[in-house]
Amino acid sequence: MHTAVQRAERRGAPFGARPPLVCWFDECLKESVPLVGGKNASLGELINAQVRVPPGFALTTEGYRRFMAEAGLELEVAARLACADTEDLEALERISASIRSLIEDHPFPQEIEDLVAECYRKLSLRSCLPAVPVAVRSSATAEDTAGASFAGQQDTYLWIRGVDEVLHHVRRCISSLYTARAIAYRARQGWSDDTLAISVGVQKMANAYTAGVMFTLHPANGDRSVIVIDSNFGFGESVVSGEVTPDHFVVNKVTLDIIDRTIAHKELCYTVDAKNQVSRAIEVPAERQNVQSLIDDEITELAWIGKQIEKHYGAPMDIEWAVDKDLPSGGNIFILQARPETVWSRRRESATAGASSAMDYIVRGMLTGKRVS
Numbered sequence: 001m002h003t004a005v006q007r008a009e010r011r012g013a014p015f016g017a018r019p020p021l022v023c024w025f026d027e028c029l030k031e032s033v034p035l036v037g038g039k040n041a042s043l044g045e046l047i048n049a050q051v052r053v054p055p056g057f058a059l060t061t062e063g064y065r066r067f068m069a070e071a072g073l074e075l076e077v078a079a080r081l082a083c084a085d086t087e088d089l090e091a092l093e094r095i096s097a098s099i100r101s102l103i104e105d106h107p108f109p110q111e112i113e114d115l116v117a118e119c120y121r122k123l124s125l126r127s128c129l130p131a132v133p134v135a136v137r138s139s140a141t142a143e144d145t146a147g148a149s150f151a152g153q154q155d156t157y158l159w160i161r162g163v164d165e166v167l168h169h170v171r172r173c174i175s176s177l178y179t180a181r182a183i184a185y186r187a188r189q190g191w192s193d194d195t196l197a198i199s200v201g202v203q204k205m206a207n208a209y210t211a212g213v214m215f216t217l218h219p220a221n222g223d224r225s226v227i228v229i230d231s232n233f234g235f236g237e238s239v240v241s242g243e244v245t246p247d248h249f250v251v252n253k254v255t256l257d258i259i260d261r262t263i264a265h266k267e268l269c270y271t272v273d274a275k276n277q278v279s280r281a282i283e284v285p286a287e288r289q290n291v292q293s294l295i296d297d298e299i300t301e302l303a304w305i306g307k308q309i310e311k312h313y314g315a316p317m318d319i320e321w322a323v324d325k326d327l328p329s330g331g332n333i334f335i336l337q338a339r340p341e342t343v344w345s346r347r348r349e350s351a352t353a354g355a356s357s358a359m360d361y362i363v364r365g366m367l368t369g370k371r372v373s
Contacts, residue, residue: 021063022115025056025201030313035060037139037199042338049312051305053335055126056134056203057119059170061141063112064198067174071106077178078193086187092180100175108167116170116202117163123204131161133205133272135336138173140198142191158235158279159205159272166202173200206334207272209325210293211236212246214302215341216253216310216317222344224316226259227251227303231293233284234269236320236336243281244268247293251303258299263292298323301333309338316341 019035028036028044036044040058047053068074077099084095107113124132136157155176157169176182177198186193212231217224230239230246238244244267250260266284273280294302302321310317320337 019062037141039139040201054204059200061197086184096180099178103175104171120163133159135203136169137201170200206322206324207326208235208322211322212239214306214319216306227306234271237270256300
């Protein structure tokens with residue numbers, strides 16, 4: 001297994017024998033989940049597979065543990081959780097709020113602050129932008145895996161600028177490990193908080209003209225012969241959160257032809273407030289509300305990228321993407337996250353055994369008299 005530490009040591013990085021407190025995405029592989037969580041490990045895996053991903057770095061689980069231990073937060077959090085009744089939602093919300101406030105109000109050790117500040121400075125230089133806008137995303141060690149549904153339980157913050165704001169939102173991501181919902185879910189699943197850890201990714205923002213999600217199977221019926229893309233103007237938050245009905249495209253996985261399209265009435269999108277430099281919801285101009293948010297060439301390119309990601313992982317995938325309006329066509333589509341699809345893929349394992357491609361799946365379905373679309 002190649003961890004970020006082993007990769008870095010081969011490159012001569014000065015990590016020594018201890019796991020790093022901070023590391024770059026491209027130092028990670030999918031096996032790096034214990035160090036950087038599911039989301040960040042996946043981003044590193046994609047970068048090393050030559051998929052176009054915005055650059056970034058992660059506060060590792062070692063950095064998280066160092067912060068919690070040196071601040072004395074581990075014992076305090078454990079004491080508050082010990083008396084938590086996961087069936088009493090009102091009391092659980094109070095305990096959650098007290099834990100989150102405790103974590104967010106405590107500064108990082110100086111070593112971690114310096115490391116995060118230096119990585120952010122290098123990311124800004126690499127991006128040719130002073131105080132580069134970033135997304136600060138939590139990445140727990142139990143999420144984004146084929147056997148878990150932890151994804152989305154921790155927080156993401158968009159268009160964060162300046163090292164002080166980055167540090168503050170990294171702590172907010174850490175504290176989101178202790179939302180009432182996350183505490184109750186782990187209790188129901190039998191996950192011990194002692195074995196759980198979190199990493200936080202700091203990733204250059206794609207200044208999205210359009211963004212959304214893509215599934216390399218049909219999320220409504222599990223059909224693996226198609227790719228489904230949902231999109232809206234602006235950042236993908238409106239699509240992921242379900243605040244709008246997005247445009248909907250179904251693409252044949254073999255030919256990449258668009259076989260179905262539904263253009264929605266889109267009244268809301270998220271974009272950057274140029275004056276305050278924060279992400280906020282705005283009303284889509286009336287003349288754009290019924291306009292297709294992705295052009296056909298972008299749909300085809302996205303579907304092709306989705307096929308490559310599915311082939312690399314060997315499993316159906318749930319992918320977040322963005323089209324950057326600051327870059328020219330042909331190099332402006334970025335993958336922001338990719339995780340195994342967790343609903344239909346498990347149901348279809350026995351039915352698709354032996355199928356190594358979409359065409360294999362279609363032929364196998366025809367031979368067995370099974371409807372595939």
